[in-house]
Amino acid sequence: MDNLLEILSAAFLLIGSFLCISGGIGILRFPDFYTRMHAVGVTETLATGMILLGLMLQMPDAMVIIKLLFILVLTLFISPTASHALAKAAIKNSLKPKLDSEDNKERI
Amino acid sequence: MKDLLGVIMLSGIYGLLSASFFVAMDAVDVAFTEASVGAGISTVLMLAAITMTGRTENPSRHKPLLALIVVLITGGLLIYGTFDMPHFGSAAAPVHTHVAPRYINDSMQEIGIPNIVTSVLASYRGFDTFGEVLVIFTAGIAVLALLSVVRSPDRMAKIDSLNDSMHGEYLILRIVAKMLIPFILLFALYVQFHGDFGPGGGFQAGVIFASAIYLYSMMFGMSTARRVINQTLVRLIAALGVLLYGSVGVVAMLNGGNFLDYSALSADPVAGQHLGIIVIELGVGLTVASVMIIIMFNFEGRRDNLQNKDNEEA
Numbered sequence: 001m002d003n004l005l006e007i008l009s010a011a012f013l014l015i016g017s018f019l020c021i022s023g024g025i026g027i028l029r030f031p032d033f034y035t036r037m038h039a040v041g042v043t044e045t046l047a048t049g050m051i052l053l054g055l056m057l058q059m060p061d062a063m064v065i066i067k068l069l070f071i072l073v074l075t076l077f078i079s080p081t082a083s084h085a086l087a088k089a090a091i092k093n094s095l096k097p098k099l100d101s102e103d104n105k106e107r108i
Numbered sequence: 109m110k111d112l113l114g115v116i117m118l119s120g121i122y123g124l125l126s127a128s129f130f131v132a133m134d135a136v137d138v139a140f141t142e143a144s145v146g147a148g149i150s151t152v153l154m155l156a157a158i159t160m161t162g163r164t165e166n167p168s169r170h171k172p173l174l175a176l177i178v179v180l181i182t183g184g185l186l187i188y189g190t191f192d193m194p195h196f197g198s199a200a201a202p203v204h205t206h207v208a209p210r211y212i213n214d215s216m217q218e219i220g221i222p223n224i225v226t227s228v229l230a231s232y233r234g235f236d237t238f239g240e241v242l243v244i245f246t247a248g249i250a251v252l253a254l255l256s257v258v259r260s261p262d263r264m265a266k267i268d269s270l271n272d273s274m275h276g277e278y279l280i281l282r283i284v285a286k287m288l289i290p291f292i293l294l295f296a297l298y299v300q301f302h303g304d305f306g307p308g309g310g311f312q313a314g315v316i317f318a319s320a321i322y323l324y325s326m327m328f329g330m331s332t333a334r335r336v337i338n339q340t341l342v343r344l345i346a347a348l349g350v351l352l353y354g355s356v357g358v359v360a361m362l363n364g365g366n367f368l369d370y371s372a373l374s375a376d377p378v379a380g381q382h383l384g385i386i387v388i389e390l391g392v393g394l395t396v397a398s399v400m401i402i403i404m405f406n407f408e409g410r411r412d413n414l415q416n417k418d419n420e421e422a
Contacts, residue, residue, distance in 0.1 A: 074288075081284045 005057050012054030019047035032098035033090055041083030048075045110165045112158045120151040136307035137225050140299065144315040149400060152322050156407045160414060207232075220378040221304045221385065229309065230385040234368040237388070238353055240311075241395050245350050248399035252343070255406040257413050278327065285327040292320035300393045304382070310389040314396025321401050330408045339405060342398045349395030353388045360384070 026039025052072045056065050123146020130139035194201035211228055219227040229237055300313030325333035357368040365372025370384025 077284055077287065081280060084280055 009054040009057035012050045012057065016047045016050030016054060019043040019050065023047065033095055034087065034097045037083060037086055037090075041079065041086075045076065045079045048072070048079070112161075112163055112165060113155075116151055116154045116158065119154070120147045123147040123150070137309065137312060140308060140312040141315055144312075144319045148319040149315060149322060149404075152326065153404065153407055156404075156411060160411050218378075219381045219385070221382070223304060223306060223308075225307070226303050226309050226385065226389070227381075230388055231370060231381055234357075234370075234384075234388065237392065238357070238368065241350055241353055241392050244399050245346060245395055248346055248395075248402045251403045251406050255410055257406075257409055282327050285323055289320050289324055292323070293317060296320065296397075300389065301386075303389055304385060310392025311396055313389075313393040315400060317393070317397040318400030318404075321397075322404055325404065325408070330405070330412060334405070337401065337405075339402075342401050342405075345394050346398035346402060349391040349393070349398070352391035352394065356384055356387050356391070 023043035030036045127139045127143035296317035299308035303309035363372040371377035374380035
């Protein structure tokens with residue numbers, strides 16, 4: 001049982017760390033503001049969720065698990081909202097997304 | 109950097125980072141304050157300031173070389189000074205040999221509060237903390253004296269129509285803020301009254317409470333916030349907090365102890381300490397929260413006045 005929990009928690013932590021790193025690479029490598037924000041915004045929410053889940057599985061104490069759950073719920077609310085606010089602010093300040101083909105450009 | 113918005117964002121990030129290294133050094137009480145003041149409140153205040161001054165820095169007319177040399181020399185001297193300091197965590201450091209052993213060994217019998225930080229701050233160093241509260245109160249008064257402006261009363265119809273028209277645009281932000289604000293306020297109260305047993309206390313609770321109000325007024329506009337929060341009441345509460353703190357000291361004197369000697373408050377010294385600490389922490393929390401709110405309203409009120417003038421001239 002303990003072994004199973006350890007393995008599960010390690011797997012969650014690994015996935016979370018991988019997502020964090022991929023978000024970091026994304027913010028460096030992607031071409032424009034919106035794609036960069038997408039890279040971070042999407043992975044960050046899932047990554048924090050995974051890492052918190054992994055930590056919860058390691059904790060024997062119910063109180064700590066409840067506190068981690070609070071953090072999880074808060075991040076699930078806050079980080080998508082922050083990404084939304086960022087994207088909205090960018091589009092309001094008329095920052096155009098970088099597009100590949102010409103016919104897409106006409107539609108915006 | 110010439111873009112002041114970027115500078116403000118960087119300083120906010122720095123605040124958050126320093127909060128996390130305070131946590132790493134086990135100073136959770138300080139980290140609370142730093143997270144909400146450094147990353148939240150001061151960022152909002154500086155943003156309010158640059159909406160009035162403009163976003164870019166003026167080109168400087170003098171060469172910064174002399175300043176750079178002065179900074180380098182001072183920084184070098186400071187770093188040279190750290191060589192004389194004891195190593196990090198060294199048990200022989202003066203700070204660990206002077207009064208700290210007494211706090212750690214005796215505070216449980218004398219004060220009876222698990223969080224030693226609170227007993228040092230509120231009881232052993234009660235006089236210093238009183239000074240800090242007075243400093244904050246004075247800052248509030250100074251902001252009021254320098255920045256407060258006579259406002260023409262907002263027309264209700266205008267505010268309502270403004271709010272309705274903005275509702276679509278800020279819908280998601282507003283809904284999320286509405287969901288979070290009650291919990292932030294609740295957390296502030298928890299930090300306030302749980303300060304004896306865990307990290308927290310009046311200062312932390314005050315700034316967390318104020319940051320919830322900041323969030324509200326950012327999301328719903330200053331005119332709505334002004335209708336929700338009565339300015340006169342907030343000023344009264346700021347003074348009331350200091351008064352509460354001071355009167356605990358006076359009551360202790362009337363009961364035959366020294367000023368701010370909480371043991372005199374009750375027949376049982378430990379119970380007296382508990383009572384005194386709860387009351388003065390409440391005083392600190394009230395003053396800190398209301399001074400922060402006063403500062404924000406006066407910063408923003410000035411900008412509103414500027415905008416109104418612009419509108420009238422245009």
